[in-house]
Amino acid sequence: xxxxxxxxxxxxxxxxxxxxxxxxxxxxxxxxxxxxxxxxxxxxxxxxxxxxxxxxxxxxxxxxxxxxxxxxxxxxxxxxxxxxxxxxxxxxxxxxxxxxxxxxxx
Numbered sequence: 001x002x003x004x005x006x007x008x009x010x011x012x013x014x015x016x017x018x019x020x021x022x023x024x025x026x027x028x029x030x031x032x033x034x035x036x037x038x039x040x041x042x043x044x045x046x047x048x049x050x051x052x053x054x055x056x057x058x059x060x061x062x063x064x065x066x067x068x069x070x071x072x073x074x075x076x077x078x079x080x081x082x083x084x085x086x087x088x089x090x091x092x093x094x095x096x097x098x099x100x101x102x103x104x105x106x
Contacts, residue, residue, distance in 0.1 A: 006037075007035060007036050007037025007038075007039075007041065008033060008034070008035055008036070008037075008041060008089070009033075009034045009036055010031060010032065010033050010034075011031065011032050011034075012029060012030065012031035012032070013029050013030050013031075014027060014028070014029040015028045015029045021103055022103070023103055023104060023105045024102060024103060024104075024105050025102070025103045026100065026101075026102050026103075027099075027100070027101050027102075027103060028098070028099065028100040028101075029098070029099060030096060030097065030098050030099070031096075031097055031099060032094050032095065032096050032097075033046070033083075033089060033094070033095050033097070034092075034093070034094045034095075035089040035090065035091055035092065035093050036092070037091060038091055039091060040088050040089065040090050040091060041088070041089045042086055042087070042088055042089075043083050043084070043085070043086070043087050043088075043089055044085060044086075045079065045080075045083070045085065046079075046080040046082075046083045046097075047077055047078065047079050047080060048077070048078040048080060048099065048101060049074050049076075049077050049078075050074070050075045050076045050077075050078070050101075050103060050104065051072050051073065051074055051075065052072070052073045052074075052075050053070070053071070053072050054070075054071055055068045055069065055070055055071070056068070056069055056071050075104055076103075076104045078101050080097070080099060082097050082098075082099070083095075083097065
């Protein structure tokens with residue numbers, strides 16, 4: 001999940017991307033931050049969130065049926081120190097950053 005200001009867009013690429021990761025896996029890649037607004041923006045912080053996504057089978061008593069629901073759980077937050085706090089992202093500017101994190105052991 002990528003959460004940001006309305007004019008700030010973040011995209012990423014994980015090296016050797018795979019569908020599932022295990023605890024203690026090392027994840028590296030690159031991400032881009034783009035200012036699609038008309039005004040310059042100051043970057044305050046960048047944070048990675050490791051989110052566990054799964055489906056849970058439940059009984060819906062309101063509709064009297066069983067169904068699968070999507071669940072998400074934030075396992076860990078990693079502050080990214082590679083961005084200078086207070087640096088300016090000019091309109092239409094794209095900045096690229098490399099990252100490397102180790103997933104929690106859970």
